[in-house]
Structures are given as C-alpha cells and as structure tokens.
Amino acid sequence: MTESLNQVLAQADRAMPESLERLFALLRIPSISAQPRHAQDCRDAAEWLSDELASLGFAARVAETPGHPMVVAHDDSAPHGPHVLFYGHYDVQPTDPAALWHSDPFRPAIVKEADGREVIVARGASDDKGQLMTFIEACRAWKRVHGALPLKVSIIVEGEEESGGANLLPFLKAHADELKADVAMICDTGMPNRTTPAITTGLRGLVGEEVTIDCATHDLHSGMYGNAARNPIELLCGILGKVRDAEGRVTLPGFYDGVTDAPAAVRAQWKTLFPDDAETLAPVGLSVAAGERGYTAVEQIWSRPTFEINGISGGYEDDGFKTVLPARAMAKVSFRLVPGQDPARVREAFRHYVRESLPADARVTFASHGASSGFAVPQDGPYLKPALAALSDEWNVPAVSIGSGGSIPVVAELKEALGVDSLLIGFAQSDDRIHSPNEQYGLDSFHKGVRSWVRVLDRLATAR
C-alpha cells in the first residue's frame, strides 16, 4: 500500500461522521420519482448533488430531460489514467405500505441490530443513495488529501431509475461525446455475504411475452359444452407446462445455442461461497434447486437461461365455483437470457412452438413485453482484475465475480449509447430490504464502501 493511498483511506475514516451527515441530508429529500407530487423533491435531490459535486471541484450541473433532471459532473484534475464514468440514481421507490415502517422513511436513523451491526434505516439508504454516496465520498477523500483525483472521473446521476428510466438512453445518446469514457462504474449491486466483496460480471437478459389463446366466441356453460368445445386454459396449460422438461431444461429448439458455462474458476468460487442449495434457498422457504440438473441454485440463477410463467389468468377466479368453459386464457411469460442468446430468436422460437402446438379452433395472439440481451464482463478485460484486487485489499478476502439473475438496463444503455462496458461494484446486503419497508444500509457497507472506492480509483489509475 502506497503512502499516498494510505493517506486517502485515513482521511476517509476521519471524515466518516461528516460523510454520514451528508448522506443523511440526501436521504431526507423524499425524491420518489414515480409520484408526481414529489417532482420538486427530485429536483431538490439533483441540485443537492450538483452542489456537492461542485464543492468538490467537479464541473457539475443539473441537466434537464423530459422527466426528472440528470446530474452531470466532470473532474479532469488527474494528470493521466483512464477516464471513468460513474453512474448512480438519486430517485427512490415509493414508501407504501407506510404502516410497516418502524420510523419515518425520510428521517434516517441508525439502528443497532440483534448481532450488534449498525444500519442506516431510510428509503434509499441502500438503493441507491447510500451506495452512490460511497463513490462521491471516496472522491472527496482523494480531493481533500491530494487536491486531485487519480484519474479522470465523470459522474451521471439519474432521477428515474425507479420509474421506467425512459429518458436515460436518449440523454446518453444526445450527450455521447461528453460522456464517453473508458469504463463505467455502477454502484447499485450487492455482496454475496457480509464479508466477501464482489463485482457483478454477468446479468441475465429478458424476453417478456404475453400469450392469449382464444377458442369459442364467448364463455360457454361447461356442462353444455364441456368435452366437445376447446378449453383455452387447458391448451395454455398443456403448452406452457412443456416449455421446460422434467430436468428443468428449456425444450425450445436452439434455445441453448451459444450458451456457455461460467469459467471453471468462477464456478469454483461460487461453489465455495454457496455450497448448499438448501441453505441458499432457505430464506424463501425452499430447499431444492428447481432448474437444470448439474447446476447449483446459484449457478442456475446467475449463469443459466430459463423460462418463467409470471402470471396466468382465465375463466372464473373468484370465490366459489362457476361451471364456465371460458373463451379466453392469458399468460405472461418470460425468458431469462445469458450472453450468446439472441432475444429475437428466443421470442420467435417460443411463438413458433406455441403456434405449432395449437389444435383446430384455437387462435393465439402475442404481445411483446420487452427484450434485452444477457451481459457479461470479460474475465480478462483491463479493468476487472485491478478492481477485484482493490476490493480484495480492502476486505482481506479474495473478491469474487458474481452474477445477477436480473437485468440492469443501464448497463445495456451505456453500451449502446457510449460503447462503454460497466463494472458493477456494490456493497448492499441481501437483507437490505430494497423496495420494501425499513430499507437499510449497513454502516459497514457505507464505510468500507467508501474505502473500497478509494482503492478502486487508485488501482484503476495505473491499469491498462
């Protein structure tokens, strides 16, 4: 550890009380992007951040969009090194149901848990204000000690991540020249446990699809027609029930074309971290990995594509019973994809399978609910190894590459608009209750998060 770095870490430690005060000030702004009555609060949060970044010497501004504004800031005090674009979001989820909160969602409180761990409780504590501020406070420590950052940093903070984020991609495209960087950094993900730092190097894509099957012209009496008239619910069940086989594999032809396993070293890390599926699934009341045989639960979620039925509806669903033979049945389904799979091909294979499965007297209509590709950071790219090394230094545990079963649209949008790859580094814990009442962020997440970014900036400054 160089003396230079040491000084910055020491400064970050010393400044922790004021860092927390600043985070609390941001948490007090109820910047709920989905609720129009909080529009001014969103703007207040943007301005607060812009002022903060300006006070650090960033060229910072609040930039308008058709929705809530962006915060854009640049610092080119660094003499050399790659150009990093940091992304975060200042907007938060709504707070309902209000009755389940133990304290005001916008009066942040430090609460000591049963095991002695202290957490900040507030809406946005973890997602994403607390995480976002770990990066800004790391920049502050660098600036305080050295008067400059170790590399060129741009920051964009969005205000609509929790409400569709429709304005981000157009904004990125319109400001591509200004925002283009060598690598993007996102602090909106988590760690696999309390002690192991991680970079999320794989995200699954999504193909969302709505299937509607129509048979008779109107709902029929199941006594009067049952047996002879096609039942669209039965057809839908028969069709959707066969998309995965008994081994958990998707049966659509070509579905696994281009799909590869995670690197052996990464799989080995995951097996060490999550050796027991029963333990992995216990928090949600399950015990056995339901996907493809031969993969652990974590592998199935982080690195394997799959099919889900997200909703189904048809006939009489209310209390009691109705002897109806319905005219229509509907399901909402999705495929989670991994790199190598083409969303358009998967959608077409599904639609083809459904059409081919239909007997006479049944008609199907499809509606698309979005498509995105899976994403993977190459394990041999120029920034991953230094970033992992920085995290390992801070946490005294080898940092790991993990996956995420979900999609984070900004990653694809940064790639599309700016051609830049992202490193997803975050310090959230699985019990942070993001989007739920009593959202929290550990003091350790925040403090070691700041220190982690101090080190990541240091390592990346000399990368390439």
Next chain:
Amino acid sequence: MTESLNQVLAQADRAMPESLERLFALLRIPSISAQPRHAQDCRDAAEWLSDELASLGFAARVAETPGHPMVVAHDDSAPHGPHVLFYGHYDVQPTDPAALWHSDPFRPAIVKEADGREVIVARGASDDKGQLMTFIEACRAWKRVHGALPLKVSIIVEGEEESGGANLLPFLKAHADELKADVAMICDTGMPNRTTPAITTGLRGLVGEEVTIDCATHDLHSGMYGNAARNPIELLCGILGKVRDAEGRVTLPGFYDGVTDAPAAVRAQWKTLFPDDAETLAPVGLSVAAGERGYTAVEQIWSRPTFEINGISGGYEDDGFKTVLPARAMAKVSFRLVPGQDPARVREAFRHYVRESLPADARVTFASHGASSGFAVPQDGPYLKPALAALSDEWNVPAVSIGSGGSIPVVAELKEALGVDSLLIGFAQSDDRIHSPNEQYGLDSFHKGVRSWVRVLDRLATAR
C-alpha cells in the same frame, strides 16, 4: 286417438288466449330469488300459483321453508293410474345487464322474429315459468273437459332453483310421505331442434375441485430466483395439462371404470339429429369436437365424462408486465361424470394424481366444490316409452332420448328423498337465451307444450 283425448286437446287450443294471459300474469311478477329485495315478489309468485292450482281443484298451499316458500298441490280426482309428481320453479334469474334488454324484462311482449316465428320475451319466459305453465294449462284443459285428471298428480314448485336451491332436499325429505309418487315429471329442458320432441334421459354429474399450489413463502423477483425457485404456475400447468391426453381422454387411472356407451339405437338417433360436428359447434364459433376420438360432439357432451379447467389464476394478471415468480397458483377444475362413475373416487384419483406429480418444495391444498353423480333414465322403464309415444303423436316426428351435458340437481334430490325417477320433458329451444337478456319462449313451444302434456298424461294414465 280417443275422443276423450281429442276433446282435451281442442279445449287446450281454444283456451290458448287465456292460457297466455295467465302466463303473462305470472311473468309480470319479478320473482328474482337471488335478490333479497324481491323476497315479497317470490312469495307473490308462490301465492299466485297456489291460487291458480286451487282454482283448478288442487289441494294447494304455500309451504314455508327457511328461504322462499314452496308451492305444494295435490289432485286425486283420477280414479286410477300411476301417481305423477310434477316439479317446476317459479323463481327467475336476475336481469342484469339491464341495458341489453330491448323491453322491460317483467313486461312480457310477443315479438315476431325474422322467420315469422312468434316468441314471448320476458325474464322467466322459458326458464321456467313458460315451461311450468305448459303442465298446469294441460291439467286445466283435462279438468275443464272431464272434471278430473286422468291420473293422480302432485305438484311442487320451488322458489330457489336459481339461487342454490338449498332448501329443496330438506323439504322433500321432511314431506316424503306426502310427495312420494311413481314418477316425477320435470319441465325445465329443451328440444334438440324446432321440430323434434325429446326426453332428456341422461344428465352428467359434476365433481368440482379447487387446487392451490404453494411454493416459496412469498412472491419472488423472477430475475433474482428464476430457474432455481419452484414456480407454482408452471407446476399447475404441467399437472393440469396432462389430465387429458392428445386423444381427449382423461388419463386418471380408473376414470372410465363403469362407463358405458349410450345404447346403439340412441346413438344412431343422435347421429341422425346431429350428423355434422362443424354444424353442431358453429353457433359458438368452433368446428371440431375436442373430446375423445370416435365420438361426435353431441355424444361427447351428452354421454361422455370429461375434465374441464374452469378458472386459473396466479402471479401478475393485470396490464403490462411484472417480473414476479409467484408463491401461489390456483385453479378451479371440474369433472363431468356419467352413470357408473363414483364422484368420490374420481375426486380421490385426481387428488392422488396431483399429489404424486408434485416435486419437492411444492405444497397442494384442495377444496371441494360439490359432487353429484351422473343420471340416466333406463331406456326400458315403464314410463319412458309411453311418454316418448305421446310426444311423437303431438309433433308428428319420432321423439328421441337426448342427454344433457349439465347437471339438474333436483333429479338427484327427488331420487334421494323420495326414491323416484324423473322424466325430463321440455320444449325450450337453444336460442331461448335463458339466464341472458331478452329471454324468450316460442309461442309454438308453449302451445305444443301444453298439448304435449295433455297427451303425456293420457298415455301415462294407462301405463304399467
């Protein structure tokens, strides 16, 4: 045709204007049993009927139940012959949606259809006031001409057929000695077309069942858990989609034990009446019989047991898309049964199949929604042939035995409480729109219905 019968038929013809007036008076009473605000109307209808029957010389009364009252009447003016118990119901369905009626549902109107056929339009015109009155007016004609009926007749008219009918069976049991008869007659069914009279000799039974599958303790994010966590909708689809095979046959072991085909002569009649499945199913927009291969659509509905999914629900069913992996899925299903099948065994076979199909991490709960056996009038019983002959005489077309895909609970209740078999003779047409706006009953159904009953009573008087 005897002169005696001829006189009664002529009287029925002459009296038709007054017969219609009486029917209209009954149709004007809004006896909607499901709506508490119409309780007095139900009582008014019962009293009106009791008065009518008393005026014919029946010993008639309004009999209390915990719900709407029954009408009970007896006439033993006949010197000999079997004892007939006639059943009908004076209550009607609600009239909503009101906007779709072309005239006041309780201001009966005679409307001429495009083909010149005249119909009575009113709630209850067909179901069951019009049909019920065909029998009473036939009795009136007999009484007017001969001062007596040709056989002993008891009548019970219920007021809760459209709203559960929970009080009928207890009432029948409590009054079994009074109501026991040689044969029951019910006028609440229809004809296979405008010109062919029919007796419904088969009714399917029903096993209603609700299946709920639970997996995780709460709804999950399909990105965070999809693949590794059991999806209860997928399980439900896989299970329900295999209850019938590609040939339309129910796959539960033992399901067809005891099931026999309709008699060859009856099947031949049906094939003559309904030679073309495409034509049979055209009114509901379908073209191909979806049930067991080797049976026509009408055979599948009237004489073959089957499985239906009546409703299904789970996950996100509203507009748009939600990447939820739900904790629960539910379906309402039913089996239609034919004579020879035991409802309890069918239910148990289904539950066993579902339980055996469940993998780890899935729990199932069942709720029963009723059970009734299939019913069949023996083709060689003492009353069927004379009744068919009477109908053939009136309509100048051989009367046929038909089936009904649905259940008519009173048939089983009459059997259980009184040990009596029923003959289901009715004159409704498939376009009578029962339970729907603009319910109607053909003037021809009513007039020839009265004449048919005149003849049936005559034939039965000398049966045995």
